[in-house]
Amino acid sequence: MARILLAEDEESLRDLVARALIQDGHEVVANCDGAAALDALLRDEGRYDLLLTDIKMPIMDGIALALAASRDYPALPILLMTGYADQRERAYGLELLIRDVIQKPFTLATICGAVRDALAVPQMH
Template sequence: MATILLADDDAAVRDLVRRALTSDGHTVHVTQDGLEALEALESGNAKVDILISDVDMPQLDGISLAEKALALKPGLAVVLMSGFSDQLERAARLRARRLLSISKPFTLDQIKQVVKSVLA
């Protein structure tokens, strides 16, 4: 099972994703925005296998967070979530070997499947 760092400024989405992934046996560290997630990564206190981030967040958006996270941990898997397809198109420039995106709204099963795919 994976250790996941989740960044989303929407409490309902955070709760949905956390519940879905912990029920599959993953460890999920929840953060409220990109800056908090970046601080968690920089602290190095937890081994993180996957970053799951909303794209549209205040202060530090998900794509910028992913760029900084990949600079710190080049092998990190990244899943980006967005309700706007044009935002997900911006992610194409990220240099990640394991990068997937998911459009909001999504179901519990859909987020579980994306995580399984990015781990495969």
């Protein structure tokens, strides 16, 4: 079981992904935007096994969140999600920080599989 920090501004998708990951045996801390997720990450002193974040969100987007998270917690695996091709392109050059970019719409099996794959990779320190 992994402790996953989830950042997704679309409430229905956030709830759906959180429920799927919980059913897959994980603990999920869900947040409505990157700033709230970063607050949770700092408050919990980085005690997460994975950061799963949407790229396009208000207040703080997923790229800014990934950069802040990797600066403070470089061993934290990061998965990005996006429904926008231009947002996916923004993730190029971040290969050392992120494990994958999952294209929306996705199936719950796809997101659970991507999470399992990201967690299976040995931690980088």
